[in-house]
Amino acid sequence: MDVTHTPVLTERVIDLLAPALRRPGAVVVDATVGLGGHSHALLEAFPQARLIGLDRDTTALEHSRRRLCGLGDRVDLEHAVYDQLPDVLERLGVPAVDGVLFDLGVSSMQLDLDERGFAYSRDAPLDMRMDQERGPTAADVLNEYDVDALTRILREYGEERFARRIARAVVTQRQSAPFTTSARLVDLVRDAIPAAARRTGGNPAKRTFQALRIEVNSELEVLERAVPAAFDALAVGGRLVVLSYHSLEDRLVKRALTPRSVPSVPPDMPVIPPDAQPTLRWLTRGAEPASDTEIEQNARAGSVRLRAAERTAAEPGRAHNPTGGVR
Template sequence: MNFNHISVLLDESIKYLNCKNGGIYVDCTLGGAGHSEEIIKNIRPDGRLIGIDQDQAAIVAAEKKLAKYNTQFELVRDNYQNLNSVLDRLKIEKVDGFLFDLGISSYQLDTPERGFSYKYDSPLDMRMDQRQATTAADLVNDLSVDRLTEIIRKYGEEKWASRIAKFIVDFREDQLITRTDQLVEVIKAAIPAGARRSGPHPARRTFQALRIAVNNELDIIENALNDAVSRLKVNGRICVITFHSLEDRIVKHTFKDLSTKCTCPPNFPVCACDTEQKVKIITKNPVTPSEKEVEDNFRARSAKLRVAERK
């Protein structure tokens, strides 16, 4: 299967990155390389692109897609939580811009054997990095009812979390849950019929929660953004695209913390608040897709872009 992925907020991201020829830019979530390709178009021939992704399928597809451009680029199979070590290995001290496109790619969702989607009957996997040992099946078959409830409620914002967790634990007493269809049926049984008649697919929130837990998606965002800002050149930009409120909340608060100014009096000899304003927030309110983009790509509907600039 080809690595098909429609890049969200593509024009807006490139605009806010302020790409320039000769600059060094890092796409921390390579995916289908749509953003990376546009970055390369704007920095060639002397610019340099670093693309990072933990999914080997993304690396292979990006190599083919970007090979036609006469611009230096390096693709690294790694997790963006290891951003500092990646840049150290490449002997890069400072960067002109970072792009984070958080969440899951269309390729991952639409490849049944990856087990991300409730739409296909497939192995219950959900690993973005298939070198990783733990799968979604491991979580639903091994975790306690309390831990499953916590994950489904926290990461899926699912009101029926405790009931779903109990149904999972009861079901697995008779047989292991190894396939997506099994889990979907358990979730449907757990959620009362009246609550299933409206709103999104009843399994959507639980699948999101398990995917986030399997890949530790939320816990790494704040540290990664702080690392990126520490490697930005003055006036360099960091652009972050999120797809649900949990991600966006972390990005918003991290940018706010990084943009906080010292509150000590001007004549104070030593800063007592230990606060340094590291960035200026460029987007007071997040940038969202146009009606046309949502019409063309329904998965873009919840996307938000936040941008900050290094002081």
């Protein structure tokens, strides 16, 4: 396996985090450390910084440990889902951090390993768990959910127009034999949707696989908790960067952060009190795509959207750190 994959938008991520990570004693969190590509680049770019890397995938963590092992006590790697960041920081005795990076979605390693079941292009067990030590698999979802529940996740998480047709086909076919591998599901989706809809948009099973993966790993629920928690963990002047790969993630990130970028007072109030000032400043204009050049060099960048923000003030009542920053 190639463990030196090319991470997406590395130079842009470094540029956005640089003002915060050049500070003495800076701490950066890679909340989705994966194979360690972004983490390695950040540690090389900021030789005084400390990195805390989180991942729910134990296989990915092992590769990251090998990749980052030469950096010694500058690295802490934790088996954790990214909404557990506050607990990790408390356990490590870190009151606040200077940067947080999220690189969301499925990793190249997870796609490349057939036994993980993420790829619809190869026949494999229907697993799709990012943490293979716990939780239901995609096969469990297909074999246990009723038509309404399957329709909901396909429609909400896969934005699938033919969600109910696919759900009904799944429930019908599983009566003869449970679903265990991906090829049968791919065939079912292809047969369930109209022929005209199969002619465009790539593999018609793509949306179904996305929906199952999000459901199995509770990705949106976790992200909804994780983004505010990550911002709350930032010191004043700290920065948050999020790389999303589909519109559901990007909309959730925007929705979670936007209220912090406006004063918490009625719009007609002539004077904004100090404790009602915005605590967030956007560093990007909307969601940034990758350049054509980057997409040519790294196909995974084709769907990426980047948002970044800086913490401009502490929440009322937060304590000041002795070093001068607000923590």
